[in-house]
Each structure stands twice: as C-alpha cells, then as structure tokens.
Amino acid sequence: MIVSVRFERGVKNKEAVRDAITFEASDGTVVKGHWFNDKRLDFRPEKYWNPNTKVTVHYKLKDVETAPGVYGGVDKDEPFTIGRSQISTADVNTHRMAVVRDGQQTDSIPFTAGKPGFDTWSGSMVVEGLEGTTRMTSAGVTKAGSGDEYDLVVPHAIRLTDTGTYVHGNYWGAGVIGRSNGSHGCIGLTDTEAGSGSSPAGKFYASSLVGDVVTVVNSKGAVVDPANGLGGWNLPWGQW
Incomplete structure (x- = not known):
C-alpha cells in the first residue's frame, strides 16, 4: 500500500x-x-x-x-x-493472470488485455478502489467514427489507475479471453452481464483489497506513470 x-x-x-x-x-x-x-x-x-x-x-x-x-x-x-499479501501478475503473452497470496499461487485466470494501439500499461499498479458495476464509455479513448466506440455497463470493476485502467468483468468477449488481446487497455475477466459471484471476475473481485498489486508483464504498452494512481512502485528506490 x-x-x-x-x-x-x-x-x-x-x-x-x-x-x-x-x-x-x-x-x-x-x-x-x-x-x-x-x-x-x-x-x-x-x-x-x-x-x-x-x-x-x-x-x-x-x-x-x-x-x-x-x-x-x-x-x-x-x-x-x-x-494479507496478494500480488497478481498478468502476462499479456500467455493471457493468464497468476494470483499469489501470501507467497502461494491460488489461481491462474484467463484474461484479455489491450489490443494493438490500446496496449495495457506495463508495470505494477495498485488497486485504488472496488467500484462494483461501473459505466465505461469511449469518450477520451477513441475517436468518433473510428469503429472503436463503446458504452458499456461493466461488472466487478477494480480501478488500477486514475486514467481509467481496470480489471473488470467481460461478458461480450468470450472468444478472446485467454486467447488474444481485444480490449481498449483494461484487463477483462470472464463474467456475466449481471455480474456473477461465481465467475472468474466475481471471484477475483471478492478476493481483492485496496492496496493489492497487479503487475502487467510482456505488454507493448509503456510503464505506467508513477503518479498515475498509486503507481509509485515503478519508481526506483534511489529516485524515490
């Protein structure tokens, strides 16, 4: 924390x-x-x-x-x-997120991350808030008429950055979760539209606390700015 x-x-x-x-x-x-x-x-x-x-x-x-x-x-x-300690490492190449609690791996969750042009931030991000069901739109993310617009009500939203990176439930992309990267930068876990507590997204949400770390590796995205949310773990100690 x-x-x-x-x-x-x-x-x-x-x-x-x-x-x-x-x-x-x-x-x-x-x-x-x-x-x-x-x-x-x-x-x-x-x-x-x-x-x-x-x-x-x-x-x-x-x-x-x-x-x-x-x-x-x-x-x-x-x-x-x-x-307790919970550190989750999301490997963009394998599309699996390893959840480690108190030194022991407890889960390996399939996910989808940011597609080319919307690459998920690299580095370590900290859970800032558990926001439940959240509306997400493409305003400020994509250009009007680009074909990438979206306006979705998203279940099990876990905020990682001030600029809007989340781990959240995904009920519209079953074909890409665990297989390829198709999001606009967030980490999407399998869920239902209403948000199922027994889904991978629901279980991860229930296991998460503010202050938990989510580290993204093998992404083409830049390392998240240390001031974007609680991203200070990305700043070397000698510069802190």
Whole structure:
C-alpha cells in the first residue's frame, strides 16, 4: 500500500512538511516520502509491506509553515494494519493472470488485455478502489467514427489507475479471453452481464483489497506513470 497525502494549496516548504509526517511500523520498516508535485506527497517502503504489519502515521503539521503565512494545522496519529499479501501478475503473452497470496499461487485466470494501439500499461499498479458495476464509455479513448466506440455497463470493476485502467468483468468477449488481446487497455475477466459471484471476475473481485498489486508483464504498452494512481512502485528506490 502506498499512502498518498494531498494538499489543497501548493506546498512551498516541502522538506519541512515531509519531515513532519513520520511512519512507525511494528517490524521496523523504513518509509520515505516522494513529492510528485506541490500538492501530492506519497509514502512507501523500498519493498512491499510485510503482511500484518501494524503501522501508525504521525502527522505533526500544526505548527509547520507549508507556504508563507499558511500552516498545516493538523497534529494527529492514524493507525492501520497491512492485510494479507496478494500480488497478481498478468502476462499479456500467455493471457493468464497468476494470483499469489501470501507467497502461494491460488489461481491462474484467463484474461484479455489491450489490443494493438490500446496496449495495457506495463508495470505494477495498485488497486485504488472496488467500484462494483461501473459505466465505461469511449469518450477520451477513441475517436468518433473510428469503429472503436463503446458504452458499456461493466461488472466487478477494480480501478488500477486514475486514467481509467481496470480489471473488470467481460461478458461480450468470450472468444478472446485467454486467447488474444481485444480490449481498449483494461484487463477483462470472464463474467456475466449481471455480474456473477461465481465467475472468474466475481471471484477475483471478492478476493481483492485496496492496496493489492497487479503487475502487467510482456505488454507493448509503456510503464505506467508513477503518479498515475498509486503507481509509485515503478519508481526506483534511489529516485524515490
């Protein structure tokens, strides 16, 4: 899990603000902050958190001047506990997604990914939200009249990026799932239109938590931008 802190106003005194937010982990894990811009500060360890780690974030911002005449105004502690580990690796060449929980593979799920011209992002993405049934349209994705327009209500939608990459149920592409790549960039798993809990998409949705990692390999797509969602795991530790 990456912790992302957002500010309403641009921060000028970035070092002071970063140093005023500290992490205390039960296993001693070291956490560092990285500024993506003057309103976004993300924190993570060098490697994925160990399962069941107890973490407390200490915010000591009340007397910190974030910008001339502007103060953080907040002193508080926020505890949370890291859940079990679940890392899923989607191989675009084999069209199978290996689900590994706490070090043991629990599933190998057929999928379809982005077709040529709509290649799925490469790299590691983090589950940002479990959005259930979601309407997806081609607005901003394809050109009008291209023949690639779509307007679908999609079941079991799991958001991976801010720009709209999902793992989701697919009930219209049975012929390509597990065989070829036919989506507009998302990872599609077999499902029914109503969303079946017993389908591959339904089972994966039920097993997922915010913070889980989905890594895409062998895609022709670029590595996802570290600031696109919680993609910071793609930034080398030395640059963090």
